[in-house]
Amino acid sequence: MSWIDKLERKWGRYYIPHLMYYVTGVMLAVFAADLLLGGRVSPMIFFYRDLIVQGQVWRLLTFLFMPPGTSPVWILFSLYFYCIIGNALESAWGGFRFNLFYLCGVLGAILSGLITGRTSSEFLNLSLFLAFAAVYPDHQVLLFFFLPIKVKWLAALDLAYILYSFILGNWTMRSCILFSLLNVLLFFGGDAFRNLRRQAGYWKTRRQFRRNNRF
Numbered sequence: 783m784s785w786i787d788k789l790e791r792k793w794g795r796y797y798i799p800h801l802m803y804y805v806t807g808v809m810l811a812v813f814a815a816d817l818l819l820g821g822r823v824s825p826m827i828f829f830y831r832d833l834i835v836q837g838q839v840w841r842l843l844t845f846l847f848m849p850p851g852t853s854p855v856w857i858l859f860s861l862y863f864y865c866i867i868g869n870a871l872e873s874a875w876g877g878f879r880f881n882l883f884y885l886c887g888v889l890g891a892i893l894s895g896l897i898t899g900r901t902s903s904e905f906l907n908l909s910l911f912l913a914f915a916a917v918y919p920d921h922q923v924l925l926f927f928f929l930p931i932k933v934k935w936l937a938a939l940d941l942a943y944i945l946y947s948f949i950l951g952n953w954t955m956r957s958c959i960l961f962s963l964l965n966v967l968l969f970f971g972g973d974a975f976r977n978l979r980r981q982a983g984y985w986k987t988r989r990q991f992r993r994n995n996r997f
Contacts, residue, residue, distance in 0.1 A: 786969070790878050797877040801884060802868025805846065806861040813849040813857050824848060829892075831899040842892060846903050864907065867914045874917050883913060883965050890961035897961075898954040905962035908944065912937055912966050 798804065815823040827844035834841050850860045872880040887906040895901030914921075915937030922930045948959050 786879060786882065789882065790876070794876070794878045797881040799877050800869065800872070801877075801881055802865050805868075806864050808847040809849050810857070810861055812847050813854075816849070829895045829901045831895060843888075845891075845895075845901065846888065846906075848903060850904070850907060864910065867910050870918060870921075871910070871913055883969055884910070886965035886968055887962055890964040891958065894954075894957040894961035898957045900954050901958050901962075903962075905944070905959050908940055909963050909966050911940060912963075913969065915940075916966075916970055 812823055812827065827841060828848055829841050829845035830838075849857055851857055868880065871883070875883070884906075887909050891901050891903060891906050911933075915933045919932065919934035919937075921933050923933060923936070925931045925936070944959060944963075948956050951959070
């Protein structure tokens with residue numbers, strides 16, 4: 783029984799159903815408030831350690847609700863997609879596991895911000911898509927609203943973007959990437975390691991077979 787199974791067995795009834803509805807709903811409200819108030823809301827909620835130390839403790843969580851862009855079309859598309867991903871993962875895992883996955887990413891992002899002084903929810907949101915691609919690799923989406931493509935290929939592009947950002951980014955970004963994706967490692971790292979071990983065992987057995995059957 784994994785640590786996740788143990789937690790679910792003990793605390794599985796405690797979770798927020800349809801969590802992404804609430805997260806994206808607040809994001810949309812922040813975006814609308816910025817439009818009405820000339821962009822005055824977002825500067826009040828992003829993560830900035832120095833201001834948190836001075837007493838603005840709400841920034842420890844409110845950075846999660848920063849809108850993922852400035853274009854209304856992109857905002858609506860992104861938030862709609864977050865809801866689809868959240869509901870799909872919740873259907874596959876159950877509400878408790880999805881809440882736990884998101885919480886691990888949140889704690890990682892906060893820890894990164896406390897270490898470096900700044901953080902964002904960008905890579906936390908990317909971790910949701912990576913999890914979705916791992917659970918539903920052959921699910922198709924319409925890229926640019928007309929080109930069907932499997933999410934595993936989009937996930938490969940996301941991984942390339944993450945690697946690019948890690949290599950060329952500063953240490954604040956690198957820390958944000960590493961800590962915000964801890965949830966992916968915690969949930970999928972064990973399976974990936976076991977798959978690598980099986981593959982290594984397969985190729986080792988194959989090499990031994992070839993050596994033993996040489997004339």
